[in-house]
Amino acid sequence: MQTIYSCIHDIDIDGNQCIRKEVNQKDASDYTQRLINEILGNPNRKEYKITSERTEVVSIVLEASKQSLIENDNADLIALRLLDKERDRQKDVNRLRIEIRRGSLFQSLIQEDDHFYYVITKIENVDILDIQDLYKKSGLPYENKSFKNCLFKIADDGEIIQIFLSDKNGPIADYWDNLFLELEALSSDESNTESLFRIVSAKLKKEIEKISPTDYTLYRNQALGFFKTQEKFTIDDFLNYTFGNQNPESSQLDIDKIKESISKKIIDSGTDTEFTIVSSAIKSRKFRETKKINNVASIIIDGYDEEIKTNVQSVEENGDKYIRIKSTDLETFNRFKW
Structure with missing residues (x-):
């Protein structure tokens, strides 16, 4: 597998902002490969299909695989879309005293043989301590701390082969599959x-x-x-x-x-x-x-x-x-x- 691009955004619902963080690309590559293997090997994954190639996330994913590149601005758009949907959902559930689980959004584009993987996953916020300068920095967890996953498998001709979603909390949340990703369950x-x-x-x-x-x-x-x-x-x-x-x-x-x-x-x-x-x-x-x-x-x-x-x-x-x-x-x- 060849990692083309990876990024991570802090999704700050309270501050109404997305903050893109620098990540070590070697760490990101290792993490993405573990994540892809986990999603494909997850017996509780669910397969989805697109509703249109023109929806925001899908169009960005298809463009990234076509160009073999993710523009930072496009990665930001996906993160901002999640912020928008999580903020709306938080307003809906405030009266029930429910709080949407806070986290960061990790994105990565991987090429393998004749196809691409585009990973979009929500992970726990993790701070690491840099031994060299003793400052806290945002990083990727050594162990997979993801709790909402989406994996696009795309042929090199731009055709979406499969889309898998999984959620460690149980049934996949409507704001994640429907409102954010705008996907439809295959079955x-x-x-x-x-x-x-x-x-x-x-x-x-x-x-x-x-x-x-x-x-x-x-x-x-x-x-x-x-x-x-x-x-x-x-x-x-x-x-x-x-x-x-x-x-x-x-x-x-x-x-x-x-x-x-x-x-x-x-x-x-x-x-x-x-x-x-x-x-x-x-x-x-x-x-x-x-x-x-x-x-x-x-x-x-x-x-x-x-x-x-x-x-x-x-x-x-x-x-x-x-x-x-x-x-x-x-x-x-x-x-x-x-």
Whole structure:
């Protein structure tokens, strides 16, 4: 990778100003490469597309890759745009006593083989102590302290190949992706919800059901609960929710291996791995599972049951096998009261 340009701006919302700081280009190059690797390797990144080549940030990014150069004035314009959007958002949330996290904006243009990377990332403000003159100076953190990232991958003919955003605080803030960058998510939250639910449901069935039907029922129930009760999807959150609270009933299951397999499948699918869950996007029949009990009756597991092990149980009496189900419907209970 060849670093063409890097800069950092202090975004001072209170003082309503952006201050461009000098950065050591060798440090900036090392930092940018670590940052690019982290963004591309982040399983919780989200892919975006442009709404127009004429929007402010996108037009500057495309011009920089075309000219293999970022003008200081253009880098300043991007920083000033972020200041403007953060200032507006701060006014909106003042009544809620919320303060937008303060930080600096780092920008860098990198060339690698036949494409460019343009990195725009918000990082923690960091002061370093220069050993030579003992003065505090603004610098780049040795460890990555970024919390909002944007990575443009651009072909050498000027075509945008991919755009990835990620946010260490959770869902990507609207002022960052929509108002500041003017980008649009490549996939909707609805389509992501439906797609990821289908993927994890199929993997749970494939990896667990034949080995241990009991564990399949329990872990599937937990997975349903995640999509029914949680606000956002990330791979780690899903795996922790589904597998973290209970040990398998069967000693033949290698849960760590299963979690790794599910994680790889999700990443390889190309679907966004961080998004807001829209449970209504999953058709109710996909939550439902029907199992035959005997020649005249079947049991339908219709969604998530927080107390499934208490409400539905297998029991044996005098050599006969029964499914015992806790009833909360009096009419149905009385129908079988003989």
